[in-house]
Amino acid sequence: MRDFEYEAPITLAAAIELAGKHNSSARMLAGGTDLIDQVRVGRLAPDMLIDVKKIAELNVLEHSSFGLRLGAAVPCYQVYGHCGIVSDYAALADSCRIIGGVQIQSRASVGGNLCNSGPAADSIPSLIALEAVALIAGPKGRREVAVEDFCTGPGKNVLAAGELLVELKFPARVANSGSHYRRFIPRNEMDIAVVGVGASVVLNDAKDKFVSARISLGAVAPTPLFAKAAGDGLAGQPVNDDSIAKAAAAAKVIAKPITDMRGTAEFRMHITGVLVERALKAAVARAKGEHVDCKVGH
Amino acid sequence: MATANKYKVIGTRPVRHDGVDKVTGRARYGADTKIQGMLYSAMLRSPHAHAKIKRLDTSKAEKLPGVRAVVTAKDLPDPGTRIAQLGEGAVCMAHLTRNVLAREKVLYKGHAIAAVAADNIHIAEEAVKLIEIEYEPLPVLLDVREAMKPSAIVLNDDVRCEEVGAGTTGSTPTNVAKHFHFEKGNVADGFAKAKVVVEREFVTGTVHQGYIEPHAATATWNPDGRVTIWCCTQGSFTVRQQCSELLGVPLGHIKVVPTEIGGGFGGKISVYLEPVAAALSKKSGKPVKLVMDRAAVLEATGPTPASYMKVKIGVDGDGKITAGTAYMAFDAGAFPGSPIGMAAMCAFACYDVPNGSVDGYDVCVNKPRTNAYRAPGATNGAFAVESVIDEICEKLKLDPLEFRAKNAAKEGTRRVDGPVFPRIGMWETVDYLKKSEHYSTPLPKPKFGGKVGRGVASGFWFNCGLKSAAFATVNTDGSVSLSLGTTDIGGSRASIAMQLAETLGLTATDINPNVVDTDAVGYNDVTGGSRVTFATGIAAYEAGEDIKRQMVQRAAVLWDVDPSQVSYDVATASLIGPGKNITFKALAEQVNHCGGPVIGRGFSSEANQGGSFGTHCVDVEVDPDTGKTQILRYTISQDVGTAVHPSYVEGQLQGGVVQGIGWALNEEYWYDDKGVMRNASYLDYRIPTIYDVPMIDTILVEVPDPEHPFGVRGVGEVPIVPPPAAVANAIANAVGVRMEKLPMSPPNLLKEILAGK
Missing domain, CATH: 3.30.365.10 (Aldehyde oxidase/xanthine dehydrogenase, molybdopterin binding domain)
Known part of the structure; x- marks a missing residue:
């Protein structure tokens, strides 16, 4: 491991200034659960680590009638420990509960998971399904990017040199809605998604028709995918197995999985369909106010 | 009992x-050793699975400030063609020294080439990057059947095929280092008497012992020529012998201090780091510590062989085995020495097989040199034999435990490879399992909405x-x-x-x-x-x-x-x-x-320890939409002789089963076509976690070993032998698919399930 400098600014402005000074040789450190490992194995060799955990704006966790604001450095355990998130943004809590073990969850942040931009990241499909928007700050000011447009390749994203993720903004939950994230892993814990699927649905008052739906896929392409057409196709459809199977078939169309040590392309394609169906059914159940028992590994 | x-x-x-x-x-474990003035070291390992080393220049690395010594194969004496007796058999020193530090060629990805000792690990790692090396890549052989073809590129020029038993040796270089042939009775007559004959082919992947503690060694080479080595090893005396041979130091000048060991399972017998740390200490004049990272452990130590097997068994109308044949080709890795001989002897050992033959082949491929792993070779063979037996029981509508009781090897039974059994407990393990609460209870209802099934299998290991x-x-x-x-x-x-x-x-x-x-x-x-x-x-x-x-x-x-x-x-x-x-x-x-x-x-x-048998029963639930298998319940019945400390006996049985379940369901070296292991971490090389296995129930069958004053029998190895077969048989029972490939991972199983539809 090569030597590096460490700074822990307490203001956003100071962080941006530092980042600008070191340009692309600086890396932001939130929980560090990805970054430290990457530095240790030599995949990254930054000159400067900027610890963003002491910046107030990045620790915001605010749930109101306007929606949810989640600071980029808020660790996972705070997410699934927050009653409002568990009830209104259930998919996000699902993700945070299965990222690593307790020790990792105590450090790792959703913002860090997004900025690491791994194709198999467990939180990103939930962020997409829940319509999250990334608030980015940099030397040229602030901008907002929809999460589905954030990642550009494995480990790559829209952040320019000197920019950092400040927070994730979510719209308020609407009535008769529910969401869910699930992944397929060969083991039951401590594993990485072979396929991950996020889904959120809005039902009509009678709860027998879809008003709208958002479906997202992880680990089946260089970036997490937003299966927009598959979700849009559900609008106005009856809530039944047939509609859900059609949505799953439509979602599979955009998947471009590869064959690797975690599964063959054919396997991933098949699992994508299976998981979209299961995720939609769980989201529907939540929209109906039913309890969804997320069994280990399933 | x-x-x-x-x-x-x-x-x-x-x-x-x-x-x-x-x-x-x-x-204090291997990596805990700390000595005043100690240096830290890092190794250069091959990125290629097969290549000639054209040029190796360490001069830039040597000049980096903080670097105290660099060693390559040149720093170890050339043993020539010497065969050394290292306690447990003859070892070809040319192969051992080339595995410790490559000479003319690298034979697998991760093959050690050079090592640097420096004031700290970071300097050592930087210095490794400064070593200049030029390779000439060669074709890569990963599959045992490919490597056996006469047209295949030969990994080791000095390897000739030894016909074990016949006592002859081939004259041309080959990847097939050994061929075992065992025969008993008249196979053709035996099959002629059978009512049902089943023949199947099986393939298993390379798996690692999966010890949690990485290899670590610290050495001091004093000016008086006395060497002390601290290491986590299964055998301090064999480390002393190997290092004496590899370093050219008299045996009595080497002291090996064994630390605690965080798992070995057979993988911490051969030396890797110890002679290198000693050579670095000699050159630097300081104590030197060398520790592997996880990727090096997986890429360059262990593993146990991948295999190709073909098994044929005939059974008559009374449910008695009339004949059995097995063809087993094991990959030895880069140098000869797979446990094929033991695998061939164990293949039919659970049963009274009147007519049988076993052919076993030890084959070099571009993977790390294989090493012992808990009942080496027996698990591969049991997967094949016990799967075929289960299929026969299904065809003849025989209870699989009744079948095993009827055909069980007993005192006086002659194995296909010759020896006659003393007092053993195979039949008893079956009998106890048959009477167990688990086997007498109907299959549970699905817990996850999948399909449930039950399987049984038996296994044998010699003990020594x-x-x-x-x-x-x-x-x-x-x-x-x-x-x-x-x-x-x-x-x-x-x-x-x-x-x-x-x-x-x-x-x-x-x-x-x-x-x-x-x-x-x-x-x-x-x-x-x-x-x-x-x-x-x-x-x-x-x-x-x-x-x-x-x-x-x-x-x-x-x-x-x-x-x-x-x-x-x-x-x-x-x-x-x-x-x-x-x-x-x-x-x-x-x-x-x-x-x-x-x-x-x-x-x-050389007390003659009797063998150990186990019979296992497992209930699984398979998700037919994903190919994922959950282990719902597992019971092991094993002849443990006198259980000295029953808790530790139970622990051995449970540990063996858990490793066997890992082997059955997910563990496998996943190679790309260049021979690079793409899952060299415990994230993607999946040993089971506590969430993947239920409590393993144990039945301790105590048939005392007459060779021991208290009737003690070894218990540690045989529990890993039956699990892959038992799980395969349970999967077949659940979803009607017979898996002839390990691991039975979700992608592999789902493929078969979908093909079966």
Whole structure:
């Protein structure tokens, strides 16, 4: 491991200034659960680590009638420990509960998971399904990017040199809605998604028709995918197995999985369909106010 | 069949002597060694699976400030064609030294080439990047059947095929290092008598022992030519022998100090780092520490072979086996030495097979050189044989345990490879399992909405005796310090101390067992072959008998009587003379004044340990939409001989099963076409977690081994043998798909399920 400098600014402005000074040789450190490992194995060799955990704006966790604001450095355990998130943004809590073990969850942040931009990241499909928007700050000011447009390749994203993720903004939950994230892993814990699927649905008052739906896929392409057409196709459809199977078939169309040590392309394609169906059914159940028992590994 | 009441200490469950150190984190493992002035080191490993080394220049690395030494194969003496006897058989030194540091070629990704010692690990790692090396890549052989083709590129020019049994050796270079052929009866006649004959082909992947502790070695080479090595090894004496040969240092100039060991399972017998750390120390003049990272452990140590097998079994109308044949080709990795011989001997060992033949091949491929892994080779063979048997039982509508009871090998049964069994417990393991609550209970309902199934399978492992020696000294408070030379991997300090306590009539806590260095105890073979509680137990028993004789003499001095008038009473741990008696503890206080210190010694040499059998039952649930298998319930019935410490026996059985489940469901080296292992981490090389296995129920069948004073039988290895077959049979029962490939991972199983639809 090569030597590096460490700074822990307490203001956003100071962080941006530092980042600008070191340009692309600086890396932001939130929980560090990805970054430290990457530095240790030599995949990254930054000159400067900027610890963003002491910046107030990045620790915001605010749930109101306007929606949810989640600071980029808020660790996972705070997410699934927050009653409002568990009830209104259930998919996000699902993700945070299965990222690593307790020790990792105590450090790792959703913002860090997004900025690491791994194709198999467990939180990103939930962020997409829940319509999250990334608030980015940099030397040229602030901008907002929809999460589905954030990642550009494995480990790559829209952040320019000197920019950092400040927070994730979510719209308020609407009535008769529910969401869910699930992944397929060969083991039951401590594993990485072979396929991950996020889904959120809005039902009509009678709860027998879809008003709208958002479906997202992880680990089946260089970036997490937003299966927009598959979700849009559900609008106005009856809530039944047939509609859900059609949505799953439509979602599979955009998947471009590869064959690797975690599964063959054919396997991933098949699992994508299976998981979209299961995720939609769980989201529907939540929209109906039913309890969804997320069994280990399933 | 419980033997517990027969003994005072044996069969009880005292807290292990090394327990406090281990649960408080005070126990010192391989990487915990720290010595004043110690250097840290890093290795250059090959990025190629097969290549010639055209040029190797370490000069830039040597010039980096903080670098104290760089070594390559040139720093190890060339052993030529020497074959060395290293305790457990002949070792080709040309291959061993080339595995430690590559010479002309690299033969697998991760093959060690050079090492740098520096003031800290970061400098050492930077220096490794400065080593200039030029490769000429060669075609990569990963598949055992490809490597056996006459047209295949040959990995090692010096390898000729040895026809074991015939005693002949081929004349041309080949990847096929050995061919075993065993035969019994008349195979053609046997199959002619069969009502049902099933023949199937099986493929298994490369798997690793999966010990949690990475290899680590620290060495000092003193100016007087004396070398001390601290390492986590299964055999300090074999490390001493290997290093003596590899470094050209007299055996007596090397002291090996074994640290605690965080798992070995057969993978920590051969040396990797020890001679390199010593060579770096010689060159730098300082102590040097060398530790592997996880990727190096997976890419360059272990593993156990991938295999291709074809098994054919015939059964008559009465459900009796009439004939069986097996063809088994195992990949040895880069150098010869897969456990194919043992695999071939174990293949049909559970059964009375009147007519049989087994052909086994040891084949070099561009993977790390394979090493022993818990019942080496037997698990592969059992997967094939037990799967075929299950299919036959299904065809003949026979209960699989009835079938096993009917065909079980017994005392007097001759194995296909020749030997006749002594008293063994195969039939008993089946009988106990048949009567178990698990087997008598109908399959549970699905827990996750999938399909449930049940499978059974049996397995055999030889167990071995080899050589052990122990010293025991009586302290003045009546405690006894016991010096052992066999690494404690599975609770053997406790199990051996208990045998000494039983011998002397003391308690387990009266004994202080210590694993000591190679200068402090007599010669011991490795901790392996499920032999330590058996053989070192005999050594401790003999040391106890020796102590008894000496205590009798001391009492005779104390009482001024003839020793023949004194006897040792084990029941009360006291010495009884004419009208007198004295307890062991009271006499211990006085021995130094009435004859001198009492030092017992004992050894065991090649005691003939009987084999061990196990029969397993597993319930699984398969998700037919994803191919994922959950283990719902698992029971193991095993002949464990006398269970010295039942908790540790149960632990061995459970541990073996868990490793077998990992092998069955997910573990596999995943190679790309360039021979690069793409899953060299515990994220993607999936050993089971606690969420993946239920509590493993154990049935301890105690058939005492007549070769041991307390009837001890090795228990550690055979529990890994049946699980892949048992799980495969359960999957077949659940979803009607017979898996002929390991692992039965979700992608592999789903493919078969979908093909079956």
